[in-house]
């Protein structure tokens with residue numbers, strides 16, 4: 001079997017899982033993704049003799065993936081739907097049509113990638129980036145057009161991607177295992193909540209601008225990164241993890257309890273704040289509600305239910321985050337993080353101030369979660385302490401580990417996989433399974449106790465945490481470095497080789513040692 | 514055109530000035546006295562060696578100079594100011610660079626990155642300028658990379674090795690990379706802890722010549738711990754001998770070689786004479 005067919009099958013199988021769940025025109029989105037994915041995978045395995053070969057290879061891989069999607073489309077429409085008790089809404093003709101569109105799009109995407117990967121280094125990078133940007137921009141419109149309704153879920157998934165990118169600084173770059181990262185997310189969100197709501201007496205008719213508050217939230221979160229980072233400085237490994245876990249628990253509890261704030265001057269007992277009536281700062285369990293939305297010229301006020309502006313805002317935040325983090329990564333400070341992770345003693349012997357370097361990692365990680373928190377508070381329009389519990393910290397950590405510690409692309413991919421599974425695929429699977437049970441399985445079971453047992457226990461959404469756990473265990477055993485490990489960048493390699501050639505001349509003339 | 518010699522700013526002091534002075538330095542680990550009341554000086558431009566049997570306290574002495582341990586007692590003065598109790602990074606910034614006995618490179622970073630990390634204290638870029646990528650930062654980074662490549666060249670690794678992960682280098686290359694990384698900190702005093710350990714005779718000879726070049730071309734003052742007598746006797750201006758934490762002899766290589774205490778401590782009782790004779794022979798052959 002040719003490599004093109006093989007990679008096409010790999011990518012196609014992944015896509016089919018989703019198509020089986022969603023059916024309809026989901027093959028359009030999945031076809032584009034699988035086609036491009038298959039071609040990229042193929043490129044990493046094959047040396048291309050020329051551009052045409054690459055285009056044909058990419059198109060073949062894409063088409064194979066597309067064909068699998070087409071098959072999945074038929075299985076969904078003709079087999080799963082009747083099983084789930086839904087009438088075969090679409091005629092076989094339209095199933096075929098949807099499948100063929102997927103095949104064509106997948107082949108086109110594969111061919112486009114094939115044409116790009118054979119370019120020189122720079123246009124190649126720009127080209128792939130261009131494809132990605134085009135897809136990201138087109139996605140919400142496409143989603144609207146084919147009525148998948150994924151955009152709101154994708155927005156909440158992308159919030160977690162921002163968080164994972166921030167945590168990656170702390171865990172991936174600096175090697176500090178932080179189990180309480182959700183605390184900073186909470187601090188960012190609550191800062192935004194307080195400043196964008198009437199909670200602390202800010203005039204609701206003239207609220208502060210979101211564009212100002214998001215920076216304040218990031219700064220406050222960063223500050224708390226310093227404050228909570230400081231006591232952990234002497235700690236390593238397990239102890240660090242335990243203390244950060246503690247902070248992760250404390251912060252939501254504090255927010256839960258800041259409902260009657262009253263500050264007295266300690267010596268004279270004179271009341272300073274909250275004198276007439278203790279201030280309800282955080283609203284306790286009920287949280288803060290409502291929180292105002294961003295406003296932009298042309299776009300106007302962002303509204304709940306209108307996804308487009310929110311989608312592009314979170315995409316912009318991610319772009320900014322990636323942009324800033326890669327600048328940090330390739331700087332003196334980023335190198336200090338890595339060096340510290342590799343060997344703390346050697347790093348400090350090479351002039352790196354361990355205290356400052358650790359604190360900076362905590363602060364920067366927290367800052368980016370502040371961006372995420374600010375967006376979250378405004379998007380949901382309400383916050384309560386319950387959404388920042390330990391499981392959030394764990395999920396973000398899973399995202400970072402699954403994708404590949406210390407690799408931005410890996411972390412984003414890991415984040416998308418975990419959160420899309422959690423928010424989109426599992427719930428859909430749960431509905432599908434429930435429908436199938438109700439129409440096709442339960443009626444055949446006579447024993448009422450058994451019937452009841454099956455009905456309540458076969459629910460994929462209940463296995464959510466089990467699945468995370470399993471994924472992590474398998475990853476740690478099979479591929480502990482993550483999906484896309486932190487490999488040395490190709491560009492750097494080429495740059496150094498070019499440099500080497502230039503110096504051969506000088507070396508030759510230099511006196512031998 | 515001559516080989517690119519990375520310039521290390523000289524501190525203006527002339528040869529002959531005391532660069533590092535240790536007075537009554539002691540380190541105890543619980544009941545164990547690893548270094549016992551050691552006095553030691555090294556003057557600008559010297560190559561000095563510390564020798565002694567295994568467990569004599571040589572590395573512990575280095576670790577006190579570089580701030581990894583704080584001396585239990587005694588004072589350490591570098592370039593006129595006290596350094597006892599400073600953190601390792603402060604001491605590096607003050608101008609003491611080092612290598613480690615059991616190589617401690619940043620294994621998963623590239624050779625180039627290892628050297629760049631060594632430049633940390635000499636680079637200025639702060640958080641905000643890095644995030645904004647100010648022209649100053651860009652310029653500094655470009656220059657730093659060029660200089661790092663020069664250093665790789667200088668220690669004999671060549672620029673080609675820049676993108677290789679440190680852990681994939683051969684043992685001898687790793688030792689050279691450690692030297693390059695230490696040079697990147699722009700030291701006035703360079704401490705080398707057994708720089709030829711694990712090297713074959715050819716590599717050892719190369720390293721010996723190279724250490725002398727470091728002094729002659731870069732004007733560095735060098736303190737090394739070494740087990741290979743050939744190396745020690747060949748390049749040292751002065752040799753200090755530690756045994757059980759105590760300095761038992763000091764002087765020129767010739768003086769030290771003929772000290773009866775040294776012979777006893779270093780070579781043990783049995784067969785001391787033959788070993789010493791061997792040792793002398795080899796070092797004569799070398800200096801001849």
Ligand SMILES: Nc1ncnc2c1ncn2[C@@H]1O[C@H](COP(=O)(O)OP(=O)(O)OP(=O)(O)O)[C@@H](O)[C@H]1O
Nearest residue numbers: 542545547565566567568569570571572573574614
């Ligand atoms: N951190 C420490 N804690 C306790 N004991 C230590 C510590 N570091 C060194 N020692 C002890 O101090 C003594 C001197 O050790 P050191 O490493 O300085 O010897 P050395 O002269 O460098 O020996 P070698 O030639 O084997 O490298 C040894 O007995 C060692 O076990």
Ligand SMILES: [Mg+2]
Nearest residue numbers: 571572573614
């Ligand atoms: Mg030692």
